[in-house]
Amino acid sequence: MPESNNISNQPEVFKNTLTELFENNYDQIMENSSGKIKSLRQKAFGIFKKNGFPGKKTENWRFTDLNHLFRNDFIIDFETKSQKVDISNIFTCDVYDLDTYCVTLINGWFAYNNSPLTKLKNGTIIGSLYKAMEIYPEIVEKYLGSIAKLNEPGFVPLNTAFMQDGLFIYVPDNVKVEKPVQVINIVDSQKPVFLQPRNLIITGKNSNLTLIHCDHTLTHNISFTNTVSEVIVDQNGYVDHYKVQNKGRNSSLITSLFFKQEKGSKLFNNAITLNGGFTRNQVDLLINGENCSANLNGLYLMDNNQHVDNQVFVDHKAFESLSNQLYKGILDDQASGVFSGKVLVRRDSQKSQAFQNNKNILLKDDAKVNTQPFLEIYADDVKCSHGATVGQLDPNAMFYLRSRGLSERTARQLLMYAFAGEVVNKISVEPLRENIIKLVEKRLKGELSICDQCILSCNSREPKFIQNIVD
Amino acid sequence: MLSIKNLNVSVEGKPILNGLNLEVKDGEVHAIMGPNGSGKSTLASVIAGRDYFTIEQGEVTYMGKNLLEIPPEVRAKEGIFLGFQYPVEIPGVSMTNFMRTAINEKRKHQGLKPLSGAEFLKLMEEKKKLVKIESKLANRSVNEGFSGGEKKKNEIFQLALLEPKLAVLDETDSGLDIDALKVVANGVNMLKRKDNATILITHYQRLLDYVIPDVVHVLFDGKIVKSGGKELALELEEKGYNWITKET
Structure with a gap:
């Protein structure tokens, strides 16, 4: 394809190639952007050009090596745009009872059956961000870039400069979206691709949304995805957000997820990482109004040389709110993990409650994890706690189970399910919980192949057809 | 059934x-008594297959x-059961799931078909009644938040479900009130058959009022220093362990 561009080698070279690419494709990148979005892109581009990528010395990146990301000849595609694809040919949902509005992004571009942007009877809009920039510029302008932080080095400004398509959801005030929205991000390309999807989710006052976000690869090829999502939860709103990641070992995924909660709202976020060569999940939550509650949970199950990095930042900017973090991980073989959880309670955020917990099990001597729970508190009337553990499976429990006739393997698996269960059992959508439990069990038994289609989506092992958009 | 010769651990x-000898035959109940530190629990661990020694x-x-030479899970499937002195709490593992897995592993070992969910639940109901365990205990995570007495009853419940050939109960009576003690004793008595055997490891004679042993052994300093009938337990209770230690 004509506009394909090869990118290669080392952070500085990679950065220069990207900046050239931006400049050379300026018109095409800006095509759908209103004046405000244009200046947002330009600002982001300026920051990226100045700061480049984070390095080993950058705080929050100390334990995660990025060098492998700069080694390959990635292709960036500005051409495809949203596309009409008969999605039923690619996926059929095999989850009984899990009735969702299912949308698909293929290589970062929205794929649709009928229309790139659907307006439901209750006023909810679901569809392509690219299309939304065109049709609902006033909504996009108001929220896009409003909470994603541009001042950090690297990936958020880069995404903001280059963003093309992604998921757009707008839920008006007083609307409960009954069915969960499920978005499946698929990477499927014969060549190494660099993708930068951008998602914008807005839920109005007293509104309700469940969003399930699945990341998958359908090939064993090298890919690098840099996703930024902004989720706004307005007053008394309720958002239940899931991220299920099951990606190939040659895939790298960096997600930056920004939440803003207004007064009286509730948020659940669950990040379930089952597989992935390199995965970094950043969750950044701003509690902007009183009486909010936020539950941020994570589970990561890693083996081989997989690396997972979870970064959580919670900013208690208002009084009497609650945040609760529970991240648990099981690391096998030479897998490595990072957890960094920071809670900031500002001076006027009295009566805040903030809890943080990270628990890890290392199954082999070579597996490792770096964990840093961290509280920064400026208010004096608060209830906060943090803790981290790294250990092995309890040998007393192992013996107890074996003494009743369970094999070492079965005993080990039962204890691992139990450990993971603390996170998974918090999932409130029942069919989703059941399926994630099954998926976790399968994963821990070593039976989940990366090509296994997600619980949530497809049961055809190979896609019957996906246009090869990168040839 | 079980023969221990000159065991040094x-x-x-x-x-x-230090040179422990013990012979247990089909249908017998043996009581092993002894002061703290005499090696009672280590003996139980050796039989069950722990590996800290x-x-x-x-x-x-x-x-x-x-x-x-046999790993602990195979011992269990061949009919050995250890009633733990300190049963382990395992949050997140349900008793039902645990016991169903255990029974089906054993059945597989014996070449039997696994029990279906319904068959297993029926069996569980039956055994619950036998050991008077409350339903809610069986529905919870293994021993999690159980009182001391509940944990011990839960051991007997597992004993009843697994129907072992050789049960070793390590101080299952300690810390129990009289009602719980009766439940434990009753469980042991009801499960007694001609082709199985029980070793009761105990500090006190109290349990032996309810379960009548065929042989009583006194373990001291790592070996059995005296064996006798049930009257030996009474004598011990009356005269204390000093009597034995002086004699040896």
């Missing part, structure tokens, strides 16, 4: 069992096989 270089010398034969 050490823990971190410290001798714990070193076997220095001696042999343990069970049903004609060298028990020491």
Whole structure:
């Protein structure tokens, strides 16, 4: 394809190639952007050009090596745009009872059956961000870039400069979206691709949304995805957000997820990482109004040389709110993990409650994890706690189970399910919980192949057809 | 059924069992009594297959096989059961799931078909009544938040479900009130058959009011120093362990 561009080698070279690419494709990148979005892109581009990528010395990146990301000849595609694809040919949902509005992004571009942007009877809009920039510029302008932080080095400004398509959801005030929205991000390309999807989710006052976000690869090829999502939860709103990641070992995924909660709202976020060569999940939550509650949970199950990095930042900017973090991980073989959880309670955020917990099990001597729970508190009337553990499976429990006739393997698996269960059992959508439990069990038994289609989506092992958009 | 000959066991270089001999035959109930630190729990652990100690010398034969070469789960499937002195709490693992897995592993070992969910639940109801365990305990995570008495009853419940050939109960009576003690004793008595055997490890004679042993042994300093009938337990209760230690 004509506009394909090869990118290669080392952070500085990679950065220069990207900046050239931006400049050379300026018109095409800006095509759908209103004046405000244009200046947002330009600002982001300026920051990226100045700061480049984070390095080993950058705080929050100390334990995660990025060098492998700069080694390959990635292709960036500005051409495809949203596309009409008969999605039923690619996926059929095999989850009984899990009735969702299912949308698909293929290589970062929205794929649709009928229309790139659907307006439901209750006023909810679901569809392509690219299309939304065109049709609902006033909504996009108001929220896009409003909470994603541009001042950090690297990936958020880069995404903001280059963003093309992604998921757009707008839920008006007083609307409960009954069915969960499920978005499946698929990477499927014969060549190494660099993708930068951008998602914008807005839920109005007293509104309700469940969003399930699945990341998958359908090939064993090298890919690098840099996703930024902004989720706004307005007053008394309720958002239940899931991220299920099951990606190939040659895939790298960096997600930056920004939440803003207004007064009286509730948020659940669950990040379930089952597989992935390199995965970094950043969750950044701003509690902007009183009486909010936020539950941020994570589970990561890693083996081989997989690396997972979870970064959580919670900013208690208002009084009497609650945040609760529970991240648990099981690391096998030479897998490595990072957890960094920071809670900031500002001076006027009295009566805040903030809890943080990270628990890890290392199954082999070579597996490792770096964990840093961290509280920064400026208010004096608060209830906060943090803790981290790294250990092995309890040998007393192992013996107890074996003494009743369970094999070492079965005993080990039962204890691992139990450990993971603390996170998974918090999932409130029942069919989703059941399926994630099954998926976790399968994963821990070593039976989940990366090509296994997600619980949530497809049961055809190979896609019957996906246009090869990168040839 | 079980034959232990000249067993010498050490823990971190410290001798714990010093030439222990024991013969248990089908249908017998043996009580092993002894002061703290005499090696009672280590003996139970050796039979069940824990590995925190070193076997220095001696042999343990069970049903004609060298028990020491068999991993703990295979011992369990061959009919050995240890009632733990301190049952382990395992949050997140349900009793039902645990016991169903255990029973089906054993059935597989015996070449039997696994129990279906319904068959298993029926069996569980039956055994719950037998040991008077409350339904809610069986629905919870293994031993999690159980009182001391509940944990011990839960051991007997597992004993009832697994129907072992050789049960070793390690101080299952300690810390129990009289009602719980009766439940435990009743469980042991009801499960007694001509072809199985029980070893009761106990500190006090109290349990032996309810379960009548065929043989009573006194374990002291890592070996059995005296064996006798049930009257030996009464004598011990009356005269205290000093009587034995002086005699030896």
